[in-house]
Structures are given as C-alpha cells and as structure tokens.
Amino acid sequence: MKAWKPVWRWLTASVAFAGLIAVAIVVLGRKSDQKPPGGASAAGQPATKAPKAAPSSAGDEALVNRMLDQIRADKPVEPQFPAGDNPASGVPIAAIKAKPGEQLGLGRLVIPRLALNDELNNGVDDAALEHGVGHWPGTPLPGSPGNSVISGHRSTHDKPFLYLEKLRPGDPIKVTVGARTTTYKVFKTTIVPQAQYVKFVLRQPTDPGVKEITLFACNPITAHIQRIVVQARAA
Missing domain, CATH: 2.40.260.10 (Sortase)
Incomplete structure (x- = not known):
C-alpha cells in the first residue's frame, strides 16, 4: 500500500486541479452570456442606451449630452474643464x-x-x-x-x-x-x-x-x- 500512496496523491491533486479549471470555465461562460460582444444583451437583443442624465443647468446641457455620447461611443471624453478657458473670448x-x-x-x-x-x-x-x-x-x-x-x-x-x-x-x-x-x-x-x-x-x-x-x-x-x-x- 505504501507504494500506491504517491500515485494516489497525484491522482487527487489532478482531480482537484481539473475541478478548478471546470469552475473557471463555467464562470467565464456565464460572464460572456451576460455581456456578449457587440453590445447585445443576454437575450441577443441590442442593448438599450442609458437615459440621458438631467443637466445641472440649462447652460451645461450641451456639454453633458456631448460627454454622454462620447462615453457610449467608447471615445475619449473631453475634460470637465475645457481647455478654452478664455475670459476675454470674442474680443479683438x-x-x-x-x-x-x-x-x-x-x-x-x-x-x-x-x-x-x-x-x-x-x-x-x-x-x-x-x-x-x-x-x-x-x-x-x-x-x-x-x-x-x-x-x-x-x-x-x-x-x-x-x-x-x-x-x-x-x-x-x-x-x-x-x-x-x-x-x-x-x-x-x-x-x-x-x-x-x-x-x-x-x-x-x-x-x-x-x-x-x-x-x-x-x-x-x-x-x-x-x-x-x-x-x-x-x-
């Protein structure tokens, strides 16, 4: 029986390792079902767009909507503070x-x-x-x-x-x-x-x-x- 102990340990470790791999495959498979490529839902339907956030003021509406469009298109979002901070804009x-x-x-x-x-x-x-x-x-x-x-x-x-x-x-x-x-x-x-x-x-x-x-x-x-x-x- 002593001769079989190393073999038994090896078989036990192999089974445990295989079990971990199986669990990982299942988890990854579920995640891919929940978030399929191409923006589709789990049911295969196109993902609906998130509703636009209400702007903090009428003056901010254009900027907020533009930033939301950039996020949805996976494009770089413009900074919150525009580079054109020019108090004298429009003056010769x-x-x-x-x-x-x-x-x-x-x-x-x-x-x-x-x-x-x-x-x-x-x-x-x-x-x-x-x-x-x-x-x-x-x-x-x-x-x-x-x-x-x-x-x-x-x-x-x-x-x-x-x-x-x-x-x-x-x-x-x-x-x-x-x-x-x-x-x-x-x-x-x-x-x-x-x-x-x-x-x-x-x-x-x-x-x-x-x-x-x-x-x-x-x-x-x-x-x-x-x-x-x-x-x-x-x-």
Missing part, C-alpha cells in the same frame, strides 16, 4: 493685449477671503493671464478714478478666480500698483451672458471721481457661456 486681440514694449507686470491683487495673492499683469490676453490676473488695457489703472477691469482664469493655469462666486458684499479687495495700494469693498456680483459681458464690464461710473474695480471670469466652469462679474468700490 488689439483691445485686450498691452502694446509692444509695455511692462507686463503692474503689481499685485490680494483678496483675503479667497486666500489670493497674485501677480497683476497688463493685458487680459493669454500671455498676461498665464501666471496671474490681468488688467484690461484702456481702463483706468487700479487706484485711479473710474472703473478698472481685471480678469483671470477659473479652470486653467493657476485658477486665481476659481472661487470668485464666494465673494460677498463688504469683502475687501486690495490692489497694489507701484507704491500705491488701494482697498476696494465688494458691492455686487452678477452673471452676464457672454454676448453682453464686454459692454457690461467696461462700463464706467457716472461720477468721474468714483474709484471702482471689476473682476470677471468665465462661468459656469463646465461650459463658459457666461461671465461672473464682481464689482467693488474704494471707500
């Missing part, structure tokens, strides 16, 4: 870019509520906004009478204006240009359609002695069909 470059030879850096923008302390550059074109926020050329410099217009990205580069909507009336905004620092207090936040934002943000106060500042950025973050505009006034 000559109106938003500083003149050749002008100093790019103007000073700094500080917003305590947003923990923001960023470089202020001259221009709201891509070059000016790449490393900070930008001043719209042709509008008064911060600290001067009139409405000084400043723009920044919300979803690309350093995202300085990502949380612009968190500003509340009375929040301070400090701007330093040269040796002069001016403190403004927020008084209004507005959402403006893209087609109307240029005229809105460039509007100057009726009182020529008033010092105002206007911050604007793309809105909503996922669609960029509007602009969020924050207005503040110096005491």
Whole structure:
C-alpha cells in the first residue's frame, strides 16, 4: 500500500486541479452570456442606451449630452474643464493685449477671503493671464478714478478666480500698483451672458471721481457661456 500512496496523491491533486479549471470555465461562460460582444444583451437583443442624465443647468446641457455620447461611443471624453478657458473670448486681440514694449507686470491683487495673492499683469490676453490676473488695457489703472477691469482664469493655469462666486458684499479687495495700494469693498456680483459681458464690464461710473474695480471670469466652469462679474468700490 505504501507504494500506491504517491500515485494516489497525484491522482487527487489532478482531480482537484481539473475541478478548478471546470469552475473557471463555467464562470467565464456565464460572464460572456451576460455581456456578449457587440453590445447585445443576454437575450441577443441590442442593448438599450442609458437615459440621458438631467443637466445641472440649462447652460451645461450641451456639454453633458456631448460627454454622454462620447462615453457610449467608447471615445475619449473631453475634460470637465475645457481647455478654452478664455475670459476675454470674442474680443479683438488689439483691445485686450498691452502694446509692444509695455511692462507686463503692474503689481499685485490680494483678496483675503479667497486666500489670493497674485501677480497683476497688463493685458487680459493669454500671455498676461498665464501666471496671474490681468488688467484690461484702456481702463483706468487700479487706484485711479473710474472703473478698472481685471480678469483671470477659473479652470486653467493657476485658477486665481476659481472661487470668485464666494465673494460677498463688504469683502475687501486690495490692489497694489507701484507704491500705491488701494482697498476696494465688494458691492455686487452678477452673471452676464457672454454676448453682453464686454459692454457690461467696461462700463464706467457716472461720477468721474468714483474709484471702482471689476473682476470677471468665465462661468459656469463646465461650459463658459457666461461671465461672473464682481464689482467693488474704494471707500
């Protein structure tokens, strides 16, 4: 009997191994029945499309539907934050870019509520906004009478204006240009359609002695069909 023990052990191990292989084949076979190739159901019928998700807002509807179509077609899905985060979209470059030879850096923008302390550059074109926020050329410099217009990205580069909507009336905004620092207090936040934002943000106060500042950025973050505009006034 001792001579038969190695053979018996070998037969037992072989049977157990064969059993494991059989179980694996059955499991894999069931999975293939549940998810046959070609998108068909287990009954051989074409798989029905998942219902479209309700958009979070009317402005997001086109983006949501487009992303769903990309998922269903097994195509790469575009990023949630589009690469075209351009607050000054639709404006001629000559109106938003500083003149050749002008100093790019103007000073700094500080917003305590947003923990923001960023470089202020001259221009709201891509070059000016790449490393900070930008001043719209042709509008008064911060600290001067009139409405000084400043723009920044919300979803690309350093995202300085990502949380612009968190500003509340009375929040301070400090701007330093040269040796002069001016403190403004927020008084209004507005959402403006893209087609109307240029005229809105460039509007100057009726009182020529008033010092105002206007911050604007793309809105909503996922669609960029509007602009969020924050207005503040110096005491």
